[in-house]
Structure formats: C-alpha cells, structure tokens
Amino acid sequence: MLEKALVGDKKYWTWVLFLMAIIATGFLFYLRQLGYGLGITGLSRDVTWGFYIAQFTFLVGVAASAVMVVLPYYLHNYKMFGKMTILGEFLAISAVTMCILFITVDLGQPMRAFNLILHPSPSSVLFWDTIVLSGYLLLNVIISRVTLESERKGIKPPSWIKPIIILSIPWAISIHTVTAFIYSGLGGRPFWFTAILTPRFLASAFASGPAFLLLVVFIVRKFTRFDPGREPIQKLAQIITYAMLLNLFFILLEVFTAFYSRIPDHMTSFQYLFSGLDGHSKLVPWMWTSVTLGVLAAVLLVNPKTRQNEKWLIFACAAVFVSIWIDKGIGMVVAGFVPTPLGAITEYWPTFPETMITLGVYALGFLMITIFYKIALSVRGEIST
Amino acid sequence: MSGIDRRNFIKIAGLTTIIGLSGKPLADAFASQPAQASAAEKEGHVGKRWALVIDPKKCLEKEGCRACIDACHRIHNVPQFDNRKDEIKWIWKEEYEKAFLDQENEFIEDSLKEKPVLVLCNHCDNPPCVRVCPTQATWKRQDGIVMMDWHRCIGCRYCVAACPYGSRSFNWRDPRPFIKEIDKDFPTRTRGVVEKCTFCNERLAKGLPLACVEACPEKAMAFGDLEDPESEVRQLLRNRFAIRRKPYLGTQPVVFYLV
Amino acid sequence: MYDAGKIITGLILFLVLFTTPIWVNLASGTSAERPDIKLPVDEKQCVAATEYMKASHMDLIYEWRDQVVREELRAYHSLSGKEYEMSLTKTCLGCHSNKAEFCDRCHNYVAVSPYCWDCHTEPKEGI
Numbered sequence: 102m103l104e105k106a107l108v109g110d111k112k113y114w115t116w117v118l119f120l121m122a123i124i125a126t127g128f129l130f131y132l133r134q135l136g137y138g139l140g141i142t143g144l145s146r147d148v149t150w151g152f153y154i155a156q157f158t159f160l161v162g163v164a165a166s167a168v169m170v171v172l173p174y175y176l177h178n179y180k181m182f183g184k185m186t187i188l189g190e191f192l193a194i195s196a197v198t199m200c201i202l203f204i205t206v207d208l209g210q211p212m213r214a215f216n217l218i219l220h221p222s223p224s225s226v227l228f229w230d231t232i233v234l235s236g237y238l239l240l241n242v243i244i245s246r247v248t249l250e251s252e253r254k255g256i257k258p259p260s261w262i263k264p265i266i267i268l269s270i271p272w273a274i275s276i277h278t279v280t281a282f283i284y285s286g287l288g289g290r291p292f293w294f295t296a297i298l299t300p301r302f303l304a305s306a307f308a309s310g311p312a313f314l315l316l317v318v319f320i321v322r323k324f325t326r327f328d329p330g331r332e333p334i335q336k337l338a339q340i341i342t343y344a345m346l347l348n349l350f351f352i353l354l355e356v357f358t359a360f361y362s363r364i365p366d367h368m369t370s371f372q373y374l375f376s377g378l379d380g381h382s383k384l385v386p387w388m389w390t391s392v393t394l395g396v397l398a399a400v401l402l403v404n405p406k407t408r409q410n411e412k413w414l415i416f417a418c419a420a421v422f423v424s425i426w427i428d429k430g431i432g433m434v435v436a437g438f439v440p441t442p443l444g445a446i447t448e449y450w451p452t453f454p455e456t457m458i459t460l461g462v463y464a465l466g467f468l469m470i471t472i473f474y475k476i477a478l479s480v481r482g483e484i485s486t
Numbered sequence: 487m488s489g490i491d492r493r494n495f496i497k498i499a500g501l502t503t504i505i506g507l508s509g510k511p512l513a514d515a516f517a518s519q520p521a522q523a524s525a526a527e528k529e530g531h532v533g534k535r536w537a538l539v540i541d542p543k544k545c546l547e548k549e550g551c552r553a554c555i556d557a558c559h560r561i562h563n564v565p566q567f568d569n570r571k572d573e574i575k576w577i578w579k580e581e582y583e584k585a586f587l588d589q590e591n592e593f594i595e596d597s598l599k600e601k602p603v604l605v606l607c608n609h610c611d612n613p614p615c616v617r618v619c620p621t622q623a624t625w626k627r628q629d630g631i632v633m634m635d636w637h638r639c640i641g642c643r644y645c646v647a648a649c650p651y652g653s654r655s656f657n658w659r660d661p662r663p664f665i666k667e668i669d670k671d672f673p674t675r676t677r678g679v680v681e682k683c684t685f686c687n688e689r690l691a692k693g694l695p696l697a698c699v700e701a702c703p704e705k706a707m708a709f710g711d712l713e714d715p716e717s718e719v720r721q722l723l724r725n726r727f728a729i730r731r732k733p734y735l736g737t738q739p740v741v742f743y744l745v
Numbered sequence: 746m747y748d749a750g751k752i753i754t755g756l757i758l759f760l761v762l763f764t765t766p767i768w769v770n771l772a773s774g775t776s777a778e779r780p781d782i783k784l785p786v787d788e789k790q791c792v793a794a795t796e797y798m799k800a801s802h803m804d805l806i807y808e809w810r811d812q813v814v815r816e817e818l819r820a821y822h823s824l825s826g827k828e829y830e831m832s833l834t835k836t837c838l839g840c841h842s843n844k845a846e847f848c849d850r851c852h853n854y855v856a857v858s859p860y861c862w863d864c865h866t867e868p869k870e871g872i
Contacts, residue, residue: 213641216621222619288735438647444587
C-alpha cells in the first residue's frame, strides 16, 4: 500500500519536501545537541524538564484521543464515525512516534536508551510508560493495517481484530493515565502532586486531540474528495465541548483547593503562571492567552448556533488546541519546577536550537500523518493517485 | 494447503519474538528486586545505617568558611561553573529559610535566621529518586547510602524532578574543562548524567572518614552508624534536639541538624 | 523487465556508493597491518590469560565495574591465585602504563572508541 504515497500532485510533493526540509534542519540541530549536551537548551539545574517533555506530555493526549472516534464506532455501533476512525488511528500512530522521539531527544545519554530494557525497573513510572506507549503504537499499527487492507480488498475485516480494537480503548486511557502518574506521584513537587492531574490530563486530551482531528479533516476535505459528512463532525464537536468544559472545571477545582486552603506550596506555582512571582512573569501572557482562548472556545462550542456554524467551529477547534497546547505544552511542566524545592525562582524559555529540534520532531509527525492519510484516502478512491 | 503457510509462520515468529523479548527482562526485574548484599563489612567501617549530624551553630563560627565544600568538590572532581544554569554541587550552603522552607517562622532565633545551612543529599531511608529511576542507575545500598552508577544513567532527569531537596545536579555539558585540577583517584563525569553526594563511599571502603567531616575546622559534623547505640551520632541525637528537612514527606533523611 | 536501464544504473550506483570506504582506503594506501602495541616490560602476567584478555577484556572490565560500583566488592582473585584491586586506572593502567601505545593503538585499528576515558583519567597523563 505504501506505493500510494509515492505518487501525488505538485501540491502534495511541495508539502512533503517542505516537511523534509524542516526535519533535516531539526536533525542538524540535534547533532549539535549531541555534541554539546543538553546545555544547548534553555534548561537549567533548577528547571530540568522543559519543552521536550512538555510536548511529549501534550502529544500523549493527542494519541489517546483517537479513542474518542474508535469508542463510539465500535462500542456503540455509531456507524457515522466509520470514515474517521482510520484517521484517528493514524493520528495516534504519528503522535506516539513523536512522543517517543521527544523522550529520546530529552535524554542526556541517548546512546544508553537501551538500558531501559536491559535494566527494567517496575517501580519507575517511566518503565510502565514505555510499555503502554509501545503497546499502544503496536495496537494501532495492527488495527489500522488490517482494517485498511480489508477495505482495499472490499471484504469484512477478520473477526480476530475486534477484540484487539476493544483492547485499544482502555489502552488509550492507560497511556495518558500513566503519563500523568509520572508527575502526580512526586511528593516533592506540590504543583503536580494532585489526584485531579490524571482526570485533567484525560479531559484536556479528549478536547485537544479531537479538535486537532477535526481541523485536519477540514483541511483534507478542502484538498480531496474526502467528506465524512455533517453529522459525525457535529458529533465530534459535541465530544470536544464536553471534554473542554470538564477540563476548565478541573482547573477551577485546582485553583479552589490551592487558594482557599492558602497553603503556600500549592499556591506559588499558580501565582507564577498567572501573576508572576518576584517579578518573574515570562509565562503570564501565555497563560492568560490560554485561559482566554479556552473560555472563548467553550462559549462558542456550548452555543449550538456557533457550534453548528462551520466557520465558528473551525475557530473554536483551533482555540481549544492552542489553549491546551499552551497549558500542557508550556505551563504544566515548567510550573512544577517554579519555585524549586529550595524556593528559588528560575525562569525557563526554549532556546533557538531547542525550538528547531522540536519543530523537526513535529515535522516528522506531520509527514507521517500526510503519508498515512494519503494512503488511506487513495485506498478509498477519495483522492486521485 | 494444510499446516502453517509462510505468511502465518512469519506472523507467529514475530509475535513469539516480541513476547520473548519482553518476557525475559520482566522476569529478571522481579527476580533482582532485593537490594544487593553489602560487603562493606569486609574492611573499613562496619556500618549498617550511616548518618550525618550537623551542628549549624558550630558551622557558623567562622564566617564564609567553605572548607567542607572545597574538600568534597576537589576530591570528587565537581566542576566549577560561573553560571547558575550549568551549576553542579554536592554540598553547599543554603539560607536557613530556603533549606527549611517548612519551618517558616517570623520570630525564629536570630542566630539562625538568614544564616546559611549546609545541605547535601539526605540519603533518605525512603528515597523518591530511587523509586523513579527507570534503569536502577541510582539505588539504596544496605548501609543506607543512596548510590549513583554513572555508567548506567541515561540522563532522563526523573530523579531530579523527584528529589524534594534539590540535591541532584545534571551535567548539561562536558564538565572536564571546568574542573580546576582533576583528582586522578576519582572519575570525572561525562555530559548527560546526573550526579550527587554519595557519602564518600569510596573513602568509607578504605576506612577513611567523609571528606567534608574531615575538612571541617570546627568539627561541626559527625558521621556514624545509627544502628550502633554507642556511636557519636546516636549520642548527639540523644542529648540534643535535631530537625530534618521536610519530614512530612516521609522520606526519612539521615542528615540531621542540631538545634 | 520494465525500466531495465534505470534499475541497473541504480544498482551500480548503489554498489559504488556502498563500497566507497574500501576504494578510498585502497587509494590512500592505508595499510591493514596489525597494530604494533607496546606490552609492559617489567610485568609478565596479566589478571587473566592473554588469549582471554585479547578477546574479552571489555567483558572483564564491565564485570569489575559493576562489582565495584554496585556490589561493593573490590578484590579480584585471578586464576593464578593473585589478588588484584578491581580498578581500571590503578590495576590495568598500572602495568599497561602507556595508554596511547597499548589501548589506543588497537582501538584505533579496529575503529572503536570506548567511552571509559570520558570519565576515567590516565594516571600519568594530565588533561
């Protein structure tokens, strides 16, 4: 089936080459990082995790969100999602690959990454994260391949694939649960040390992932004959609405607990994010942008008039995505380190090489999405090959 | 065609490989869980639970004294960076209020307020860093020392995030050019690994005292075995009130501060 | 065969590129002679048999490393009954005091770069 990705029009190839150029640039900067060390990033003794790990965390959510189209289709027999499930699964594969790459570029000694397997440590959440992420990748590779192959031949998918698909549903929940456990199990980091972190992760994932999927669907629909129809788009929009409302509600719960109890440890990171601490306020404009976009998106999504208007819906999806990206892809990880366990406030901002490496990984993910979608749509004859 | 055709054979072979590959390390992991047996009793100190007792008042006798810090950092090849970002430290002075954030008290004794306190790895009984390490590059020995294996560390920095005391440093770049004089009896570190105080385990093995304890001109530090009721540390803890950093986290540090 | 010309040209191009290192080495006249390593003069016996050390010294070093760092064992009893301290810099380099003419020569020859020296220092040599 891969040959379908090798033929395409000029627009397709321009896009592919553009992505490849970014990947190559990112790779060159990664070579520089390998030579110099992680000191090339904006990270420091005080803020030891930053952009890379934050993107990893965010993308685990995007990967997990495939379940929002798979679950209604297979568990509730919601046939309308039929055309979109394969896109969700391919999105999951690409997102998990990016997650693995982000972890890799964050390692100080990537050449020793194999130690994870040579000396497995079940007491470490990272050990379990490795297992659930690679398992989820494998599940989605099998499922998407088998179902697409059947579709190409015009036959029913083999019956053994059904239990695997059902298994992928709780597995999707597990990947984001385990990822949240990386943070929420650390007693020394009060900002993360909260049981609501896991549900918050899941809610934000089930809003941002499907929002991204809808945006991609709109783009694909513009350039190809692919059209999932109005109803499934609206259904997915409803799912995004509920997930986004839950996400905002969970954040408010956090704020209440921290500020009503007035326990300094629990307040300071929020203060750093939203009003700045001791004159350090690099993230303040970002966080307020995130809140504004989040609330705006929620209003647009709740109101049936705007939700059913596709122009507003596109805007709302983009707002959801950006809002949650800022929240998880910048704020959540960094604020855990500010202030430090010794009360120091050190600010973090990604450097240019760090940004380029990040873009390189994203470009690789987008290239995967492009190729996978090209194959899927060619198989269905919704695109000229 | 009966039996297994080529396609199915490959599928089965692949699956078997995957199960085999993941099964073995899993089994090993569970089998090797008990801590490695200690052989420290063979020579040098006979200890079961090492601890350090610091007397901040004695420590403050000489203002600006860095004897212990310099001794430790010199023999352990700890690099000296002039910026906070790359900084690596095993033992250092921290303001009392920063070291004991939870002891915030507006009317605390003036002799302590705003005065520096020595801080280092607490060699916790219940170390969060060990729990989170995905490669067992850091672990707790039977004598309580939280050790580091710089050969095995992959540099994920999960332990740094887990440590509630900020005791761990990461090598953001090659440390060698920033070591004034390399002590050839001890390795330097390579970039990309985490490091911290290891209670001079290499000296204990030879029967030598901790470098910081030895270097202190005021004898403000005492090192010994908590299991031995007659040890100096036990006597100090019996006779004077001592505090530890962030006791509410249940990590059970073995670095005590006399009040 | 369709596109026979393109395929054959492609194959030839691939073969040429793939074997470049061989051609480059032949052209530059780099000899493939065994490296001339300097053995210690005053010490005749190693911690294990020469044949074993030639083939597996890295395994022994890894074993020593894990025993010292992780198991707090520092003494090694060789087959000849002698006791050695398990230490790369003290024991190994104690006899093989010329790293450049012993370790490096052979390692360069087989094009391996062990990362031991990222952290450990040669006793004599200053960095």
